Amino acid sequence: MPEGDTIWRSAATLREHLSGRILTEAHPEALHRLRGRTLEGVEPVGKHLLMRFSGGWTLHSHMRMTGSWHLYQEGMRWRRPRQFARAILDFGEWTAVCFSAPVLQVVRNEAPAVGHLGPDILADEFPLDRVLARARAAGPLPLGELLLDQRICCGIGNVYKCESLWQRGLDPWKSSADLGDRELGELFEAARSLMRPNVSGRAAPRTYPGSGREAVHGRRGRPCPRCGTAVRSRPQGEQARWTYWCPRCQT
Numbered sequence: 399m400p401e402g403d404t405i406w407r408s409a410a411t412l413r414e415h416l417s418g419r420i421l422t423e424a425h426p427e428a429l430h431r432l433r434g435r436t437l438e439g440v441e442p443v444g445k446h447l448l449m450r451f452s453g454g455w456t457l458h459s460h461m462r463m464t465g466s467w468h469l470y471q472e473g474m475r476w477r478r479p480r481q482f483a484r485a486i487l488d489f490g491e492w493t494a495v496c497f498s499a500p501v502l503q504v505v506r507n508e509a510p511a512v513g514h515l516g517p518d519i520l521a522d523e524f525p526l527d528r529v530l531a532r533a534r535a536a537g538p539l540p541l542g543e544l545l546l547d548q549r550i551c552c553g554i555g556n557v558y559k560c561e562s563l564w565q566r567g568l569d570p571w572k573s574s575a576d577l578g579d580r581e582l583g584e585l586f587e588a589a590r591s592l593m594r595p596n597v598s599g600r601a602a603p604r605t606y607p608g609s610g611r612e613a614v615h616g617r618r619g620r621p622c623p624r625c626g627t628a629v630r631s632r633p634q635g636e637q638a639r640w641t642y643w644c645p646r647c648q649t
Contacts, residue, residue, distance in 0.1 A: 402444055402520050402553025403596035408467045409442040410597075412449065415469055415492050416440070421451065423488035431455065431504060437489070442520070443512045444552025457485070458503050458511045465499030519553040519590050520597055526583050533574060533582060541577075542570030543635040545589065554589050560615040560642045562589040564624075569648045570634060570641045614642040622647055 416437050424432050435451040442448075447467070449457040459465065465484075468477060470493045478497045485496040496502060505511065516532050517525050532550045533539075544550060545559040554562075563570050565588045566581075574582060613623050618631040622644035634641040 460501035515552040538575035
């Protein structure tokens, strides 16, 4: 699943090339009302992307597990077959294509789509006090589920859930009630520190010996870069997302 930093980079690319341009053609038919309108802005909100057009219309997309936005100029080969295109937006010099997004809708009011979300982990101004208040209001939750709850803080996905918990040495099944506000805040700040550099494309490679970029995610059975213990994994939560952790470091 695309995480918040991926959506931020997609929004930045669309904004750079398309903002201020007039949409000359749109497919499918449900998007025809956007033709002739100017793209006024592109905003990422957690894992959602909002393209705002003149006249008060917004194209809302959510990538879920499979979606992605691509930009093409005339003559460029599309990276995916046309039958997977959910939206084709022609701005003249550039064509924006949304592939395989399960959620794609033109709305007047975006509140029902994103109004329930907590503060964005990647926002320039990050209101940690509001995130902590939402976390406490949600009641005790396993930390691995808490980080993925977009109503508390939006933008964190499964990769950075696992990596943040490893960085802080916390058991993914430990209850949020067992952490004080300071320690819980440090966990969210750890996720933010891992993700923010990716927004600008200037992320420095992490130096976990022999592990590539991730310390635990996707590394089941391989040694923890901190202590050498074999990384474990198992599903967690109602959505059964795979959690990777070190049973020695994260106790």
